[in-house]
Amino acid sequence: MATVGSHALAPSPDARERGNLGAAPPAVIPRPAHLKLMLILGSRPGRVSLPDLAEAAVAGGVDAIQVRMPGAAPERVREVAAAVRERIGERAALLVNGDPATAAPIAAALGGGVHLPERAGAEAIAAARAVLGSGARIGRSVHSPEAAAVSDGVDYLLAGHVFSTASHPGAPPLGLAGLARVVTAARRPVLAIGGIDAVNVAEVIRVGAAGVAAIGAIVDTPEPERAARALRAALDRALEERLEADMEPQTTTRSWTEEPASPLAVTVNGKLVEVAAGWTVHDFLASKRLSDEMALVELNGTILARTAYGVTSLREGDQLEVVHAVGGG
Template identity: 40%
Template sequence: MSSEKDSVPRLSGAVEIRETEPEIHLISGGGTSLDSFVLISAAVHPFVDYIHLREKSCTANELYHAVREMCRLGVPPGQIVVNDRLDVALASGAAGVQLAGHSLPAAAVRPLAPGLRIGRSVHSPDEAAAAAAEGADYCLYGHIYASASKPGLPGRGLDRLAETVRACPVPVIAIGGIEPDNAGQVISRGAAGIAVLSGICGASDPVAAAMSYRSAVRAARYERR
């Protein structure tokens, strides 16, 4: 976990405030090569919580070596999540696996990897509820806003995010078109964090971008109920 991420005391009274700052997940892919992403991850890891390798066209061997290189460059394995590939997550010592609808079910993964953090990508309240029932630790829900990373598709919007949060007993991380300026809106609708691809990987200064997101979620945390 990032040293920049800290806990805040629970406030008493009618409004329940979650104790921890919202999470930031950095996602690979888009126009950024895997080699460049590895370097970006080494630079920005102090300012984000989790770093996902989401590389649909890489072999297991390439992904394994990317995780090892990230670790060699100082990224804590506890921050690394491998998309879809349970085998790579286990073999490389990553902390988590992010499952999609086409991936192994969370219920099948859990007994094989009791210590692994299991995320599930979902696109509706029903999918989120089902993922939680299957044992996912959290859901990644999107896309919230229109995003160049999902060209031509309108965002699902904040009301649907709030509906998904209500339907889902595990934390929901919002993804898709999240920028420092709108991060507070998704947190205030109940998201436990944000996931970002182009806003950090496509920035001219990824470290400055990651710091902007960190400031944005830090400012937003008191609004979450």
């Protein structure tokens, strides 16, 4: 029986059947459309064990746990990641931080994804993808617009540090202007990290971040679930406010026929809306004053290429996730 922190952990039935985490990897856990709130776990100790911390954070609204344990042996990382997966189940994404040679096999055995350092180039990203498959999530840290512009093959970027933080003492932060430049250069959703809490999260959302990652705002508190819930509530408010600002309705409507067909009901970012019959994804974005270059769109669980926006017709019951990419290419 493994022990993590002060807690003994019994292996799950699946883990016992596999015998070890390197055998018979499970299917990739279904993932949410876009990550919004990530907890970086293991880079510094909290007030409770790492599995307890992960479980509390997910209960408070965290939708991704990144296991990051600099200097730890792969066996230790594997142990902690498995314990975290036991606690969070399928309620949140699991990501293992590190080079693909060590992180990807651990993540594959747990139905998770990987988070790669900025130095990981196209070859490393391809290596991780070869191990994990097309359905797994791969992220990469970036600290500059130049790095953000050459991150093909990943699903999201993590940009920071935005504000001064105990994790990077003495290192100059990106600041909001630097974050905005990263978002503009990026071709994938950007999560912001570094000194972000419920008070300042709206600032990073206003400059284009798709979500945030946290350490101290959750780890350093006596009640991590309550802290996560407060941060998630502030984050959701900020995202909603930005979406409403981006999607103010136009005063003109598009005429399709002399006798227009009944509108279609689709869901956009969790809200039911009506669109004109025959509209494409491009038409919907244009009605909200968004160019194709300004938005990342996921339709029914599949991320669309921008070249497809104009030829993809919307249908009754479609589920869209729209992320404002600010000036993204």
